[in-house]
Amino acid sequence: MKNVTIKDLAKITGFSVATISRVINNNGRFSEETRGKVLDAIEKTGYQMNYSAKNLRMNKSFSIGIIVPDISNYFFNQLVQKIEILLFNNGYSTIICNTDRSIEKEKSYIKTLENKGVDGIIIVSGNQQFKFEDVKLPYICIDREPLNKKNTIFISSDHFDGGYKATSELIKHGCKNPAIAMVKDRESTSSNLRFAGFLKALKDYELDFNPNISIVYLDKKEEVNDNIINHLQKNNIDGLFTINDFIAFKFIDKLKYSHFNIPEDIKIIGFDDNYFNKFITPKLSSIYQDLDLISQASVDSLLKMLDKDIVLGQSISIPIEVHLRESVVKKI
Amino acid sequence: MKNVTIKDLAKITGFSVATISRVINNNGRFSEETRGKVLDAIEKTGYQMNYSAKNLRMNKSFSIGIIVPDISNYFFNQLVQKIEILLFNNGYSTIICNTDRSIEKEKSYIKTLENKGVDGIIIVSGNQQFKFEDVKLPYICIDREPLNKKNTIFISSDHFDGGYKATSELIKHGCKNPAIAMVKDRESTSSNLRFAGFLKALKDYELDFNPNISIVYLDKKEEVNDNIINHLQKNNIDGLFTINDFIAFKFIDKLKYSHFNIPEDIKIIGFDDNYFNKFITPKLSSIYQDLDLISQASVDSLLKMLDKDIVLGQSISIPIEVHLRESVVKKI
């Protein structure tokens, strides 16, 4: 059964393909009667638009690429899912590219995406080193501040505020010697800002900052080993702001086999507010990022960008929320 | 800067577009010398294939739709991610459709996918009622047994074995009165088989089955409420096989506020082996599904199907594994 085309519709209705096309796209002018007849024919034949032809003709592909460091991470996979749905509802397909935090992969993916003819790209977080000077497609950045903001939109949670509030909560609940746990050599706009927020809180509450003590570095595999636990013990760390929830999970798990009690001896707060925070023991406090707002803003901006209907160079900041649970306050 | 096309390459090299096309696709015959020249020109110009044109001409789209009941579910989102990567590596884009377990949405998505011109569809789990008689595209089924297997491939973990082994482990570890927890009115091939495995285990170990006691139904929101806990208490349920890990999480959370201790008073085992099982207290036992094998088999089958290089009607069964943890055995 051959697919029916506008040519067939033309034959059936007696109009020309041009008129059919106009009715379908609702542009140009035609009589109501014509519209009715064409719509009838479409109904009867089950006509379906051939998007390859349309795309070729209009030089569009109705697909968007999204570049993300690590799709197994809660925040990223939620974000991708939400963006995917929003784009789908706008008629776009989403092509997901997982870089494994490798700059080479990122570059190669961007090439592939250009090659595939996507209409635009959403770049999520990732290593700061890579510049986008040579990306010709419209793109927006989530959580990674581009060096040159002139021709893009930058969307991000207020990570500085998140780091600040996370640390402040630890201090307000009695921590005299809080530390931050982060991954060695993993630089990103968002983690840098969270760290800056951490520092600012220490300063505002007049606590000392000693980089050798107050920063707990994990290796790339994010392993929490005995050395790290010893470090906490030796230096009387009584509060821990982990750069994300997943790392907090690993600390909580490891600390079960130590002399630390949470939150009595050490309080912990993470970032992202993973769905499972409520199900671990103790329930994990965290900084909540509004995934719905972020994805909505991203898709809106990108689609407007495609329509050249937006001023470039903007930065959009999404507020965070503190979600306090047992890992900081026993009774909640 | 206009995109360079094979026409430009033809002009540059002095060959015809036909020859250029042959070299690019490596079909037909041409001299090594020709190939070299063309490849040079491609290199120099940075030529990129226009897939819309190719797709139009070849009546292909190099995109695949995947229909999934609930992307927020661990098993489904992992599966989708893995399939997405495999397809991408084969040059295909993936269009993800989340049905929210609604048959209407499912039907409408299938229409949209046909409309978008995808080359094939992967259908994951979902309600059994829907028939695929009218799906014209090639499709494969994961975890949902199609009524008519003649023109598809059916891929699934061995859910019966999973249900059997989960229940057997409870019994072997001392449960005299195990129950199964499942969602009311959510019929799927996989949950039916898990349930069948549960029944078979009871029978083999000569335990009674009383549907009013041994089946714990949750409502669609999967809420574990006080009534349910009372039911466990009143009927001396000492083992619980939950139809997935997520429901197990909710039980574990709720049971913390009851007189039950896990695993002393009641043992729990789930299904899917969620990544977070290791991080909750007690660590959750589960039936592990091999997501890599499932996704690999699915993509392989579908791609072969597109090449008409596979015998239809096959069923592929993927073995499961029991992962025992603290929720069944205290020391592991």
Next chain:
DNA sequence: TTGTATGCGTTATCAG
């Protein structure tokens, strides 16, 4: 308000 004709970039057929 409608029709005609052209071209988007590619592949495939046929002829040389």
Next chain:
DNA sequence: CTGATAACGCATACAA
């Protein structure tokens, strides 16, 4: 081994 050309389905400039 290579070239000329038609065709894929659609949108649009221009003509009527």
